[in-house]
Amino acid sequence: MATLLFVHDSPFEYPGVLSLSGYLQSKGHTVEVLVESCEGAALWDKAREIKPDWVGFSSIFSRHHQCYRLAREAREKLGVGTVFGGPYVSYFPQAIQHEEVDVIIRGEAEESLLLFLDSHDRGEDYVSLPSIVTKRNGQVLANPPHPLESNLDKYPIPNRSIYYKYSHIRNAYHKQFMSGRGCPYNCYFCFNQEFRKLYDIKGKELLRRHSPERMIEELAQCKSRWPVKRLVFNDDIFILDPAWLEVFLPRYKKEINVPFGCQARVEMVTDRIARLLGMGGCHHVMIGLESGNTRVRHQIMGKTFSNEQFLRAADLLHKYGVKVTAYNILGCPTETLDEALDTVRLNARAKVDYPWFGLYNPHPGTQTDAIARAHGYLDSNFTVEEQRRSVFGRSLLKQPQIREVERVHKFFYLGAKMPWFIPVIRRVVRYNLGPIYTLIFLITYFIRYVGESGASLWQAILFSARNLKHY
Ligand code: B12
Ligand code: SF4
Structure with a gap:
């Protein structure tokens, strides 16, 4: 099963990342979070130990530059692909033009991120999956969003230890x-x-x-x-x-x-x-x-x-x-x-x-x-x-x-x-x-x-x- 690592700079829990990680973990994928302001210089060494298949960024307007910076570092230090989600890229999918952004998943992403990681496991192409925005041969490809989930109770209780391992977030x-x-x-x-x-x-x-x-x-x-x-x-x-x-x-x-x-x-x-x-x-x-x-x-x-x-x-x-x-x-x-x-x-x-x-x-x-x-x-x-x-x-x-x-x-x-x-x-x-x-x-x-x-x-x-x- 795939390993997804979320990285962000701000020292607090992101409810969206919590929900995603709870759901993906319940489906057998491994999800980790590293918070730059808690890890300091050790960030990328820790990331290497996790051996992620993908690094994920939860983007918010006005913090987007931090996501781009961290994505550049992730690609350089880990050599893996980057997947962006969150409100910023959901409403500004043009962000895909950035060299350091490999894939965007727009909107609420529990289901579409699961489909994405599952397709990774099967070695299949993700290009036609719902909510995906990506680029191929200089062309931007964007798919309609996965329908919204009406039953939120379907999502398991998130495992907060992905954040509360850090004492000052805890x-x-x-x-x-x-x-x-x-x-x-x-x-x-x-x-x-x-x-x-x-x-x-x-x-x-x-x-x-x-x-x-x-x-x-x-x-x-x-x-x-x-x-x-x-x-x-x-x-x-x-x-x-x-x-x-x-x-x-x-x-x-x-x-x-x-x-x-x-x-x-x-x-x-x-x-x-x-x-x-x-x-x-x-x-x-x-x-x-x-x-x-x-x-x-x-x-x-x-x-x-x-x-x-x-x-x-x-x-x-x-x-x-x-x-x-x-x-x-x-x-x-x-x-x-x-x-x-x-x-x-x-x-x-x-x-x-x-x-x-x-x-x-x-x-x-x-x-x-x-x-x-x-x-x-x-x-x-x-x-x-x-x-x-x-x-x-x-x-x-x-x-x-x-x-x-x-x-x-x-x-x-x-x-x-x-x-x-x-x-x-x-x-x-x-x-x-x-x-x-x-x-x-x-x-x-x-x-x-x-x-x-x-x-x-x-x-x-x-x-x-x-x-x-x-x-
Ligand atoms: C909780 C919250 C906070 C919290 C936590 C922030 C966080 N990053 O989660 C706090 C109080 C700290 C906060 C601060 C800020 N916030 Co705020 N916040 C919210 C709020 C009220 C709820 C967010 C939430 O948890 N929703 C529920 C979850 C399930 O939805 P979600 O976060 O969107 O996540 C889903 C998808 O976006 C996606 N997704 C999320 N991350 C990722 C990552 C990947 C890789 C993928 C594939 C998908 C994915 O999947 C998730 C599950 O379905 C929203 C308003 C709203 N209703 O969404 C504003 C909102 C997100 N905040 C906003 C802003 C602007 C800020 C600040 C910049 C405010 C400021 N000026 O200081 C700061 C930024 C802090 C930071 N570094 O993140 C804006 C973002 C606008 C935009 N277009 O980007 C929003 C939308 C409010 C608004 N009315 O405009 N915020
Ligand atoms: S649309 Fe809803 S969440 Fe947005 S400012 Fe108005 S009342 Fe608040």
């Missing part, structure tokens, strides 16, 4: 879980539009979930083997199905009883849901507010709830002892300085506990990106490949007041926690104070992280030191 404050896949919304800036296009799906077939029993089993198994202080459900909208929560959360409280975080959509936070979450031991709910300005949120980001709905959702969660994390994006196409400050103000009014704040990163192919291009705020020849910037540094858009908005971003936490400071921020951001902005951002982001994660000061310092290079 001991990290959050452990990541997915109870379901898919989102029914269509926000203008989000990858979900591209996901739907890939599968040509309009309805609810996109939404799939593990049964409550299977999810409890996975959590219990993890808790019995490793330290679990907090966990996060990374489903796009964890609260999508109140009936599922009614069954799952009481069992979770009884059998798992670990504080957790989850993602929610404002319109779906009702009194019943907030109560259930509070009773289940939910520590914080992450809500994508994006912008506190109605024009920007509705017309540029495609999220059509009102400010009042957001305030009500935050109140309900607070009423049941659940903290609120709001995801905010500053510097969206056409956003002015005052509109950016509206976002700070709304976080303050809602008493958001952990405001998260990034700068808008254009994703070519999305509606928000098209708005930026239509206004001439983004170079027309800008492609997703060039994107190297993190969401914390500078904006790529060339639009009025963008420098001031970038500086509001650095003061975001202070404004959201001390609204009386917002008029001062409005004045200060006219001046270029150089690294002072960065320093304020780093300190306040650190404070935010400690609060939300519950990490000890020492752990938070270690975590920040490891992740500073992503700034």
Whole structure:
């Protein structure tokens, strides 16, 4: 049976890689993961000992350059083929033109990767398998995706030791879980539009979930083997199905009883849901507010709830002892300085506990990106490949007041926690104070992280030191 080695640089578990490895292992293939930031210089020596047939890369937009670099190294040091998957190459299959990318498997890949490894074992050509993008004699060949699996319980509980052999992933404050896949919304800036296009799906077939029993089993198994202080459900909208929560959360409280975080959509936070979450031991709910300005949120980001709905959702969660994390994006196409400050103000009014704040990163192919291009705020020849910037540094858009908005971003936490400071921020951001902005951002982001994660000061310092290079 084939041996597949996943390599990535970031020091945390990737739920997609966990799911793939659990499924492939259950079918008899050998799967290993090596994390560069944990292995350091020993990475390729360890890889050689594993003797992989293929090296796999789980690509994410803005981390894609790291995947290319590691793939070049893999080919040079191991002399084996490279297979890419994950959201980046799924929506940018042109990545196959890179010399170091041998094969791309688009979309959810449990079945197609299994078919690929099976065909390797039989010594057969993979070129006609579903979801495959590859190149032959200078020609790019791309096949339609394998249909989505509707029964997620078909996939076995992943073997987390492929990651938790590393002490700082094992001991990290959050452990990541997915109870379901898919989102029914269509926000203008989000990858979900591209996901739907890939599968040509309009309805609810996109939404799939593990049964409550299977999810409890996975959590219990993890808790019995490793330290679990907090966990996060990374489903796009964890609260999508109140009936599922009614069954799952009481069992979770009884059998798992670990504080957790989850993602929610404002319109779906009702009194019943907030109560259930509070009773289940939910520590914080992450809500994508994006912008506190109605024009920007509705017309540029495609999220059509009102400010009042957001305030009500935050109140309900607070009423049941659940903290609120709001995801905010500053510097969206056409956003002015005052509109950016509206976002700070709304976080303050809602008493958001952990405001998260990034700068808008254009994703070519999305509606928000098209708005930026239509206004001439983004170079027309800008492609997703060039994107190297993190969401914390500078904006790529060339639009009025963008420098001031970038500086509001650095003061975001202070404004959201001390609204009386917002008029001062409005004045200060006219001046270029150089690294002072960065320093304020780093300190306040650190404070935010400690609060939300519950990490000890020492752990938070270690975590920040490891992740500073992503700034
Ligand atoms: C969990 C999560 C995280 C986690 C874990 C990241 C990870 N690499 O898995 C954390 C919180 C750390 C994170 C961070 C970031 N994330 Co994130 N994250 C998610 C989230 C919510 C769920 C991902 C998931 O586990 N899905 C479930 C699994 C089953 O699906 P999957 O990961 O896509 O994997 C399947 C396929 O893609 C494929 N596959 C995956 N890997 C591979 C590898 C091979 C070889 C093959 C063949 C197939 C394959 O098979 C898998 C199983 O079917 C998604 C949104 C979403 N709903 O997908 C965003 C998402 C993946 N994140 C995104 C981004 C941009 C980021 C950040 C860059 C944010 C930032 N600016 O800092 C960082 C990057 C960190 C990093 N180094 O990876 C974007 C990616 C956009 C894109 N087009 O690439 C997404 C889609 C969110 C969005 N709305 O746009 N993220
Ligand atoms: S609700 Fe969230 S996951 Fe769903 S489309 Fe909008 S931004 Fe994407």
